Amino acid sequence: MVNAVEKQSPHRVVIVGGGFGGLYAAKSLGSVPVEVTLIDKRNFHLFQPLLYQVATGTLSPADISSPLRAVLSRNKNTKVLMGEVVDIDPEQRKVTLQNQDLHYDSLIVATGVKHSYFGKDEWSEFAPGLKTVEDALEMRRRIFVAFEAAEKETDPEKRRAWLTFVIVGGGPTGVELAGAIAELAYSTLKKDFRNIDTAEAKILLLEGMDRLLPPYATELSTKATTSLQQLGVTVQTKTLVTNIADDIVTMKQGDEVTQIAAKTILWAAGVKASAMGEILAKRTGAQIDRAGRVIVEPDLSIPDHPNIFVVGDLANFSHQNSKPLPGVAPVAMQEGQYVAALIKQRLQAKTLPPFNYFDRGSLAVIGRNAAVVDFGFVKFSGFLAWLTWVFVHIYFLIEFDNKLVVLLQWGWNYWTRKRGARLITGEESLLTVGVDNQGDFYTPTNSNSAVKV
């Protein structure tokens, strides 16, 4: 007992969130003489860049998930805790979970963002977003139910609405979703139906800015548009969605307002910070931006709280460029690694120069053979870009969990054009599709709607 008291207790690092930022911080702290606790609501890390492949039936959730405990099992200084942080107390240096408190010496907050409907939360019912495994399975359910319902529908107008897919938002997720659904409709499912021609499906990608993939170079936006059009996607830029209701999307291009009846509307447009942003602001006086992200110092800490760090999508880091760093996995990884290194230096009473993001480039996949790559010094697209995309993603997946199975699954899907993960599952899947008052995703209030089935 006396020894226990005399022995200096190790520096306690609490990490909230097991996404790219939190997990890379934890991994980097594995060899540092600190005591790490990683808290996440889920028991797995999700490789979010491939979530659209779950939503479109190529991969299973487990293919892109790694159990946090397994990833960190060799880090003997690290505990994983499944739980949710509901408050923090910077004076007492503790975080509050639902049934316990946890003290920290350094705190890393990496709870990311969720999708945002820009104040129109009522749209979420009609246009699900893509952030969690459950989101992806719900998208998958809706996409495949749409084809099943179209097959049963005899009214041509209603059938057209079942075969219309609107994707709102032309960033990487929107582009990848549109490309994957186009392949599904125009290739994979072609021979599987008897009453409908899946090639009649209409896939509409809407983007508010004047081009797809706004953060990329202009020439790649053009390439992406061309590739999608070749796949059969209708790309509409400078188009703002003004309403989503009752399976009707209302949009505005310039002064022209149009409506389209669509049973499947997918949201890939906006994000806002997770609740931890507001909690941090309230408890530490940290500034948050319009999207709720926490504005951080050059070393990713919060002003006046040098031992509280924010990394990943939740952080607004604006010290490198005029605008904040983008909310992508490489930024989160490097931020997590930086904070881990900084904590290590501080233990030796040293410090580090400010964080500096090294941009290795951007990637987006468009279809079976097409992608766009922007490495800064070189930009390319097409099959070579697709191969690059495959290997970069496999490389990072393998780092976690040796997910060679994904590579094999892709190889198999590539050659056969099959999709194994086309299951319609979940509570609602048990309802028969295309029956009055049976589906949960058309509004039962307006039965005069042309697309009500």
Add this chain to the structure above:
Amino acid sequence: MVNAVEKQSPHRVVIVGGGFGGLYAAKSLGSVPVEVTLIDKRNFHLFQPLLYQVATGTLSPADISSPLRAVLSRNKNTKVLMGEVVDIDPEQRKVTLQNQDLHYDSLIVATGVKHSYFGKDEWSEFAPGLKTVEDALEMRRRIFVAFEAAEKETDPEKRRAWLTFVIVGGGPTGVELAGAIAELAYSTLKKDFRNIDTAEAKILLLEGMDRLLPPYATELSTKATTSLQQLGVTVQTKTLVTNIADDIVTMKQGDEVTQIAAKTILWAAGVKASAMGEILAKRTGAQIDRAGRVIVEPDLSIPDHPNIFVVGDLANFSHQNSKPLPGVAPVAMQEGQYVAALIKQRLQAKTLPPFNYFDRGSLAVIGRNAAVVDFGFVKFSGFLAWLTWVFVHIYFLIEFDNKLVVLLQWGWNYWTRKRGARLITGEESLLTVGVDNQGDFYTPTNSNSAVKV
């Protein structure tokens, strides 16, 4: 138009249910000049013998599922319909779906069984069964939540309840579940936790008869018991479960009544016929047995209705032995094929001798290296039996969908002892584990319970 009327319309076969019986009937009818409609509530065929591997985190649902449309896409005479049959009319020769009627000339009913709590439906809340993908994901959630909650629990008694797994029923499913959970606790998860030693988990397999795997030869029951005991499972035969409530299992062995506190109780004990059994009985006067199965003629038809067939688990076929054929996949496959062949013969005004099941043997897997095989002429167990089990299952999986990925996944799991599909998902997964009033699977009514957490 005149031609269309003059042309004789083809013989219409309606198949209800896309399990082994219905799917094999449909496959066999692909080259027969009939018009086939396969109706299923789900859009996929489920390879049920491997469902326990989803429940225990080795495989993903998509790994053991094949989209019905994809499996049957080459059968140009076959339509797949996602829907539920709610009634049949033998006079009009039609089945009623929720929003349409469908006429048949021959009807094949293959809707199988669901699990049964022998009239104690209130047990289902505490002890989920294993028939659907959703069931498997719910079992998976409970199993992995139990370890997470134990890790957080400080009260030793409550922790013990979280680490106690009771499997009710010593048939193939119960044996396979017990073996898989033992491997999980005693090997896979060993290094992943910090506060608990997963090797302290207690896995209890309860069977009412005097031995495990009652339908198998006695020597294999003994082998199975030994193998499970070596894995660390406590096997208790001649034990009847008399109550399941409030995370307490009450059981009776002879005159001795005992109770055990367990947070995870899995039901592998009984089945009863699906609703179509009763509908058939009501509409055709067919006899049903105690489990609700339809008693069929030697050609698998219903008395006085030679064009209505029942195949698979829903059928009680007692013409070969004194007791009905067991509810296993090979029986269903052969029955489906027989009925398809009979329909083909009848088109040519011929018939077939009565159905005769050819028993190729029985298999059950116990753990990473152990299984029991009973081919009738030869019985063996251990590693060779395990290899046999692997190849028999892969062979049948491949027949559907070239699921080579499953083989690779197994190879990977085998060598690394890893389990990739350990995700805790679903609505309830978002609740933090081990918190008062947060879990959905302990009764909140009796807060005095020793195991209430």
